[in-house]
Amino acid sequence: MELPPKIATPRLNEKLCSHCGLCMGDAWPVQESLQSCVFNTGWLGKHEERLFGRKRDPHDDDELAFGISLRRFNARMKRPVDGAQWGGIITRIALGAIETGLVEGVLTLHGSMMHPKAALATTPSAVLEGRGNKPVLSPTLTALHDAWRKGLKKVLVIGAPCHVHAIRDFHARNPHLEGMELFVVGIPCTDNLEADHLRWVLSLISRSPESITSMEFMQDYRVHLRHAGGDTEKIPFFCLPPDVVRPGVFANSCMSCFDYTNGLADLTVGYFGAPFSRDWKLQWMTIRTDRGERLFELISKEVETAPEQKRGDAERSVKAGLETTLEPLLYPQSMLKRKPMPRLAGNALCLVGQVLGPFGTEFARYSVHIHALRNYCFVRLNNPEKFDLLVPEHVQVLAKRYGLDTALNSRTGS
Numbered sequence: 001m002e003l004p005p006k007i008a009t010p011r012l013n014e015k016l017c018s019h020c021g022l023c024m025g026d027a028w029p030v031q032e033s034l035q036s037c038v039f040n041t042g043w044l045g046k047h048e049e050r051l052f053g054r055k056r057d058p059h060d061d062d063e064l065a066f067g068i069s070l071r072r073f074n075a076r077m078k079r080p081v082d083g084a085q086w087g088g089i090i091t092r093i094a095l096g097a098i099e100t101g102l103v104e105g106v107l108t109l110h111g112s113m114m115h116p117k118a119a120l121a122t123t124p125s126a127v128l129e130g131r132g133n134k135p136v137l138s139p140t141l142t143a144l145h146d147a148w149r150k151g152l153k154k155v156l157v158i159g160a161p162c163h164v165h166a167i168r169d170f171h172a173r174n175p176h177l178e179g180m181e182l183f184v185v186g187i188p189c190t191d192n193l194e195a196d197h198l199r200w201v202l203s204l205i206s207r208s209p210e211s212i213t214s215m216e217f218m219q220d221y222r223v224h225l226r227h228a229g230g231d232t233e234k235i236p237f238f239c240l241p242p243d244v245v246r247p248g249v250f251a252n253s254c255m256s257c258f259d260y261t262n263g264l265a266d267l268t269v270g271y272f273g274a275p276f277s278r279d280w281k282l283q284w285m286t287i288r289t290d291r292g293e294r295l296f297e298l299i300s301k302e303v304e305t306a307p308e309q310k311r312g313d314a315e316r317s318v319k320a321g322l323e324t325t326l327e328p329l330l331y332p333q334s335m336l337k338r339k340p341m342p343r344l345a346g347n348a349l350c351l352v353g354q355v356l357g358p359f360g361t362e363f364a365r366y367s368v369h370i371h372a373l374r375n376y377c378f379v380r381l382n383n384p385e386k387f388d389l390l391v392p393e394h395v396q397v398l399a400k401r402y403g404l405d406t407a408l409n410s411r412t413g414s
Ligand SMILES: Cc1cc2nc3c(=O)[nH]c(=O)nc-3n(C[C@H](O)[C@H](O)[C@H](O)COP(=O)(O)OP(=O)(O)OC[C@H]3O[C@@H](n4cnc5c(N)ncnc54)[C@H](O)[C@@H]3O)c2cc1C
Pocket: 081, 083, 084, 085, 086, 087, 088, 089, 090, 091, 092, 108, 109, 110, 130, 131, 132, 133, 134, 135, 136, 137, 138, 140, 158, 159, 160, 163, 187, 188, 189, 190, 191, 192, 216, 217, 269, 270, 271, 272, 273, 283
């Protein structure tokens, strides 16, 4: 694989755009799509109010971190979908929706891990082709233009939070989608990046970057890289080279993102709130709406479910890790002198984390908090004029809880 040149960072003037695809089609004028871009409308807040009749309660710890929901639980496919990212719950739901006629088309992604292509899938085989993650910015919503041109009236979209925000807003405000019934399956999403940047990161961290078929940031505090030959490389988070966590590597849009758990989806299908499963099959479900219940019902006989589990104290771990997490933003120069932690020490820390650290939904809460706080800092330092638009109220409550403004004020001298 030809490796991209070392990327120029920071790229803090880069336009806020996650390549969601809504303004990349030509069925209607670009300006109409841009009105619904999440970087012009903001995260959650009024969108949440429109969908649920209220904003999330920042004093309810679960709602603050995971969003408004009807119920949450762990789930495992009795017969996993071969080639899916985890057990394939998303692919199976989308297949059920097409096979039963609940929808006429599914907005998904075809192409490879590094080259995702928006796809309108109208047959079971086209839905199946979409399985597996494309861990890069992906233009799913370009396929909405195709669905509208074809006159589809019942559509399922599978999307990351930025896709879901844009389509919910467009659906509510734009006459083009009047009469279109929308079903939304969401994935949790954070720290995404452009394909060239991912190639560069993998070239720094993997012994064989060209044979990687999928990757995940796991609950055992390691990045797991699966290779075509079947083996899995595991790299402790603590051993990642400082270069890969500096600003400008993850997209600016993803550093300005405040909806990790996809709070506007009808249901969110992830893994990080479930206990770590070595076989990548135990998934974590959040059903948010009646439509989410209808979607889950399509596969309810095909999955085993179990109540959530939790142990430990997310907030204590966030406090312990916050300074290290914010260092690349607050003191970028100091990162130049840093060396990655040796593997032995990194693996020992992973073990300590697994035994004493947050587990189950506490792990998910830890991850949601720390990413929200980091992104709060990023926007305050690099895009202060967009702060009020982008940072939702509940994240401002969270930042106060951790005394984040004090740390920022001492850095900026304000
Ligand atoms: C960049 C990224 C970061 C993620 N981070 C987390 C996380 O931190 N915690 C967590 O619990 N889960 C995360 N997920 C979701 C998780 O990896 C699985 O996608 C999810 O659990 C569904 O698994 P599945 O086997 O049911 O999916 P499958 O049945 O394999 O279906 C996956 C579906 O997701 C769609 N998809 C793939 N890549 C993208 C993309 N980039 N944008 C939009 N849609 C896409 C595919 O088109 C397909 O329809 C992330 C996913 C991505 C792409």
